[in-house]
Amino acid sequence: MTTIGWDEINAYVDRELDASASAAVAAAIAHDPSLAARVATMSKLKAEAVGLPAPTEAPPFPARPAGRRPVTSWRPLALAASIALLLAAGAGAWLSRAPGADPLAATVAAERGWLAGATPEASGAGVRVAVETGASSSLPDLSAAELRLAYLAADPVSDGRRGLFAGYVGPHGCRLGLWIGRGAARSAPEAVDVGDVRVRRWSADGASYALMSRGMDPLRLDRFAAVIADLAGPGRTLDDGLRIALKEASTSGGACTG
Amino acid sequence: MLAWRRTSDSLWEERHLRDVVEQCLRESWSRLFGYAVSLCGDRETARDLIQSSAVKALDTNAPPREPAAARAWLFRVMRNDWIDRGRRATVRAADREPVEPTEGPWAYEDARIAAITVRQGLDRLEPYQREIIELVDLAGFRYAEAAEILEVPVGTVMSRLSRARLALLEAIEGGKVTPLERSRGTR
Known part of the structure; x- marks a missing residue:
């Protein structure tokens, strides 16, 4: 049986594995219920985290600050x-x-x-x-x-x-x-x-x-x-x-x- | 005439880049604030951090040209700003060797995973664990982008993220992330 590490499981859920590595994980999942359970748990955890709303108490967006251009006759x-x-x-x-x-x-x-x-x-x-x-x-x-x-x-x-x-x-x-x-x-x-x-x-x-x-x-x-x-x-x-x-x-x- | 044209072009270019940064800042403002909170641990300090970082970003001479790169760069600017405020000790904590999770059958009550438990679990994590989840899951960065923001190799992002998620699961479950046999006997 192919050994799939914890890091790989996470990378698989994140779609960060290349095609061959991803296929290897998919094949392993088909034959290993425990691995499938891990992937399912991580997928659910990621989905919930991704769906979390951003904080609403952000401060107002600052106005663009002055640049460094040379500039004015006004003082x-x-x-x-x-x-x-x-x-x-x-x-x-x-x-x-x-x-x-x-x-x-x-x-x-x-x-x-x-x-x-x-x-x-x-x-x-x-x-x-x-x-x-x-x-x-x-x-x-x-x-x-x-x-x-x-x-x-x-x-x-x-x-x-x-x-x-x-x-x-x-x-x-x-x-x-x-x-x-x-x-x-x-x-x-x-x-x-x-x-x-x-x-x-x-x-x-x-x-x-x-x-x-x-x-x-x-x-x-x-x-x-x-x-x-x-x-x-x-x-x-x-x-x-x-x-x-x-x-x-x-x-x-x-x-x-x- | 040509000299004037070159000056004008460079001015337009500078303003275009600043527009890219401003647009990215506006679009990422809430997520940047979320990241600031995850770094600082409290909203008051986070508000100060994001304002300060935004001013620095908008005042930068040569920001990235592409919006995606500019977005990652904004997060890095803020993180560096936070480090400059004397939080290096916390950053070093992130370099601790992660521990591989227990292998074997898996039994986790997925029903416990919900938005509210994930939010509460994140609050219980160490800042460096919360940070990587904030970047990859909430802010949506790819591993390579997160690596660029954190200034670590992609492999470090992989391992740090997988350990952080395990810690999050443990936080949600109250430390009951256990192999199947043991959990069957205790539940």
Whole structure:
């Protein structure tokens, strides 16, 4: 009688034996009830293991991190000028806001209207202005993705962590917001959605960033977050690679719904 | 013009490879997490591990081009990440010489083998035993792919897997995987 080892039994069940070895096991099974029982048991064990569902508590898929491409003329430091201008231009109605609020959550709450398609309000907390030029040397140039800068707002948080919210609009009305605030430990973009607003947040070089949208496909938002995280890197310049990446991001995922 | 074209092509190539990795990650996310749990032994550490490994994978310069190879590579990236966190002692435990199962007539109550008992049995295994079953049965890797992930010869995968399954059977049966004659006398 052919001796079939335990390893071979498992390999037979896994269909990992070559044709001749597999035929030898099959022939042995026909003449050896004990071997047949082993194979049956292992087949059942494998079938049950294969059918086990994957765990459901997996964390959210991370947004694609920044790459190593050289990239931008835009600098976080340059944003200080924009913020200062905005704060100087408006009287600080935002100063009355409750201290200690999470600046990102406060920004989402404050800009939900704009993200939903509303016209910028002249009054209310913070400083809000419509931007006619479509671009700013202090903010990332997203024109390669056909996104034009259309709106700026000073983040209405009064605890000293105030930042800037820049609103971009696509050719079909898709709205994308970029928030820049005080920095935290360096981190890659991750999804931190706030209600119906999809948010991708990351930190780098002393600044925190959040990209947000209500109607943009999550995959597309992931891509934009990765590219803009690249743009925010120190010493980066907006080169062909990033323009291509921006263009790619603008067509990834499903269509923007507003 | 030609220089620009070469640059553009290489950029497209780089982005294509990153897309392959991202697609594989998305498709394998749940199974990768299952593998992370089998490595770490707890979900909290596993969540941290899979996130960290995903970032590393997405930030790699030259990932595999083919999706199947990329998938195995992702599991290896995560395993290496886990090893880098100081789990080498557990890895070395996997190198212990496996023990051949008892030969002779076979009597195992196949009726005890069900999804729930298999799941419970897996939880009782040593991490290195759970890992190989996770890779071959749950994640569906071929022996050669599992060998690549574990960085061991295919023969080692065969023996490690067969011992792990025996341990799983014993766990399910409560240590009653015995030759037929003995089991007849005790049941």
